Amino acid sequence: MARAIMIQGAGSNVGKSMLVAGLCRYFARSGLRVRPFKPQNMSNNAAVTEDGGEIGRAQALQARACGVAPRIDMNPVLLKPETDTGAQVVLQGKRRATVRARDYARLKPELLSACLESFRRLATEADLIVVEGAGSPAEINLRQGDIANMGFAEAADIPVVLAGDIDRGGVIAQLVGTKAVLDPADAARIKGFLVNKFRGDVTLFDEGTRQIAARTGWTALGTVPWFADAWRLPAEDILDIRSSARAGAFRIAVPRLNRIANFDDLDPLSADPALSVEVIEPGRPLPVCDLVLIPGSKATIADLAHFRAQEWDVDLAGHVRRGGHVLGICGGYQMLGRTIADPKGLEGAPATVPGLGHLDIHTTMRPRKHLARVTATDVESGDEVTGYEIHLGETEGPDTARGWLRRDGEIVGAADPTGRIRGCYLHGLFAGDAFRAAALARLGAAPTGLDYDASVEATLGALADHLAAALDLDALAGLATVVR
Structure with missing residues (x-):
């Protein structure tokens, strides 16, 4: 009883x-x-x-x-x-x-x-x-x-x-x-x-x-x-990610969006002492860093306007010119494209807006929410990735031909021709130790070999x-x- x-x-x-x-x-x-x-x-x-x-x-x-x-x-x-x-x-x-x-x-x-x-x-x-x-x-x-x-x-x-x-x-x-x-x-x-x-x-x-x-x-x-x-535990509040930033040599900057959502992608990164995860508050410029990670959003178009209002779009363009890496996840992935269309007003007023233009993709918001636990494979390393999708948008365009994950036999995600700018809908991908180590090594980082699940337990x-x-x-x- x-x-x-x-x-x-x-x-x-x-x-x-x-x-x-x-x-x-x-x-x-x-x-x-x-x-x-x-x-x-x-x-x-x-x-x-x-x-x-x-x-x-x-x-x-x-x-x-x-x-x-x-x-x-x-x-x-x-x-x-x-x-x-x-x-x-x-x-x-x-x-x-x-x-x-x-x-x-x-x-x-x-x-x-x-x-x-x-x-x-x-x-x-x-x-x-x-x-x-x-x-x-x-x-x-x-x-x-x-x-x-x-x-x-x-x-x-x-x-x-x-x-x-x-x-x-x-x-x-x-x-x-x-x-x-x-x-x-x-x-x-x-x-x-x-x-x-x-x-x-x-x-x-x-x-x-x-x-x-x-x-x-x-x-x-x-x-x-x-x-x-x-x-060391997964954070519910983005402020907890900020307070846990480590002083690692590889620097990751995360712009804090107004409607930031599903930012658990940051937990395994902030737990690794080889990495420094810094959440950038509104009003501050994006710093010189190795990777800009644009997280998910509950209101992508509104948060894209917020992103531009901080002039982070200018900072991001400079980061790209310097040869920096960019990763967009879910809403951040959508922002990196050419356009975002919300014809039915699912996340606000109906609108079609230009994206940041770093990926040749276009996103349209649809009423059906994608909600699923997912197992995928990193195309380059062959490492298994487990996570979840939770989004409204459908994304297509030439850069999806350079998708870097394989799910159910299908290539997903997108990358620009240099491979330095990438995006996907899969949340939680960095929780897998082998994938995280391989992905960061490609960016020039030297992860410590952290066993993330064991650390949480x-x-x-x-x-x-x-x-x-x-x-x-x-x-x-x-x-x-x-x-x-």
Whole structure:
């Protein structure tokens, strides 16, 4: 019979996803059948599941921590921002609608029903479900119709542990203040709290822990020191890629697009100490580097305009003239072409715009989304590449004749006549050690021979140990209640 506990945050980015991943690995290693669950996530960094849908990448990492394949039921509602006021709603793995923020409330009853359905389906195969909230329950202006935090906890009748982030400062106010603003019934659902990201001697916060417990009545579960190896795990936020940049000799520049999407291509690169991955913020020029990698985008035409507004198109042209290498993946691949056409307005207003012109290809947006896990072969090295496709566009043109990947007997991707400018739709290709080493060696890099999968597995294990040393995990497990 499954039991469940929900980890919510006293603010955004308090480390909920990392905490849940570590808890999943710890309890799975203890012999329990553990499953992660996040009712609603907002992210353009999606993972393609084996059952043919898409979920937040953080839940895919948490599934890995449990030792199981990611499934759509682990994140039944995924919001993928397309504009400042609207997002695509992915419901149980499939696109449901694109809605403006003000209209999203209309969908809430349907979405909550789907969340509960997925949650209970997971419960049939689990001993423990670790649920992750989104944002903070202190956002009481969003409580009506909520499906992400207390609204879901109430509907599923599960207890909550509240996490605070001491690295930001004001953690006592975060936790005590959350109780102060919550409805008494919601506050009573919180059974324990923990403090995350402490730097230094955690005993210095003992009095703070006592004060929080005295003012809230919640069980103190412990204080988690800063986990220095967090950068070794796949990142959900592009800022985590930036903070983990290594000082390797081979320099990779990644322009930060407004609607950057599926940037997990960068994780294995940033993990290799022979490489330096630098995310270039708007307003900064593209630096002199060995490779410019243009990542995926949720709104390619809009992000192409953003790219030009930073004058990165000028910087990129100079990089090409100097003999530099360029790789575009998914939306970045489309941008490198001659034109991008969106006649039905699938990603914004209907338009046809000139691309950057470095590849002789043309892209047309089509309603059918390509969504699949993919195995391909590097034409030059023969190394196998595994990854996924998640895009709307169809791309054709003379440079596709120089495709550099083979999938199901078909050549895919494109390259210019020099071979220095390339693109493809395949995400995740650098996770394969042999391909990554061969591809980078062709560019003049000297990778260290990193075993990326082994590194991720070792880091998940270290994270579980880290939490076990800091928290009373028996007490936390004891707070979980039976799923009804």
